[in-house]
Amino acid sequence: DQQVKQNSPSLSVQEGRISILNCDYTNSMFDYFLWYKKYPAEGPTFLISISSIKDKNEDGRFTVFLNKSAKHLSLHIVPSQPGDSAVYFCAASSFSGGYNKLIFGAGTRLAVHP
Amino acid sequence: KAGVTQTPRYLIKTRGQQVTLSCSPISGHRSVSWYQQTPGQGLQFLFEYFSETQRNKGNFPGRFSGRQFSNSRSEMNVSTLELGDSALYLCASSPGGRRTEAFFGQGTRLTVV
Numbered sequence: 001d002q003q004v005k006q007n008s009p010s011l012s013v014q015e016g017r018i019s020i021l022n023c024d025y026t027n028s029m030f031d032y033f034l035w036y037k038k039y040p041a042e043g044p045t046f047l048i049s050i051s052s053i054k055d056k057n058e059d060g061r062f063t064v065f066l067n068k069s070a071k072h073l074s075l076h077i078v079p080s081q082p083g084d085s086a087v088y089f090c091a092a093s094s095f096s097g098g099y100n101k102l103i104f105g106a107g108t109r110l111a112v113h114p
Numbered sequence: 115k116a117g118v119t120q121t122p123r124y125l126i127k128t129r130g131q132q133v134t135l136s137c138s139p140i141s142g143h144r145s146v147s148w149y150q151q152t153p154g155q156g157l158q159f160l161f162e163y164f165s166e167t168q169r170n171k172g173n174f175p176g177r178f179s180g181r182q183f184s185n186s187r188s189e190m191n192v193s194t195l196e197l198g199d200s201a202l203y204l205c206a207s208s209p210g211g212r213r214t215e216a217f218f219g220q221g222t223r224l225t226v227v
Contacts (some may be wrong), residue, residue, distance in 0.1 A: 001174075006156075034215055036218075041220070041223075042220055043118070043120075043204050043206075043216070043218030043219050043220045043221050044157070044204070046215045046216070046220045048175075049215055051216070085151065089156065089157060091157075101159065101162065101170050102147070102206075102216055103159065104149070104156045104157040104159075105156055106155060106156035107156050
């Protein structure tokens, strides 16, 4: 049962344009959402997060949007740079029993080309 | 502040053997989680330890086990290795409170032949 889904396995974007990565979830108990970026042969790196009480969080070129009614979140990267080429994982968590458990999506491979 | 350290980085084992992977979390972090990454499967949650206690466990067979020591360092053990256990095993640490992001190590690449 995939509670967090990233339906696009890959995305190709031209340098300077906007990259939009999407993520859907099914569990309405999730209250905190995160995006991680992963380069080959490295562990995932935390990028940006958003609490369920917000609908937008911005950090430099990265903005995450949350639509709770649609159970959908997206990561916008503007402008996209070649160094952004990596696999992006969406993750969701719920605070239950005194701790968080992160559930990850399958990832979207972003390629930013000149 | 040192990051999450996983050892070894690479490992080749034969089917049927067992393996132990090690993870040293960020200083002060009490929660350590383990994930398995295989192509196309994302990060599959194995288990999480907090203050030497397993708090949560994913849907993996009993061949996968772990433990955490008093200094928060954690080990993961896989017994009777199968070819399908070949994967990148990632460890993540966090302080353990509410809404804290997890910080990952570089992972251990396990190949079972």
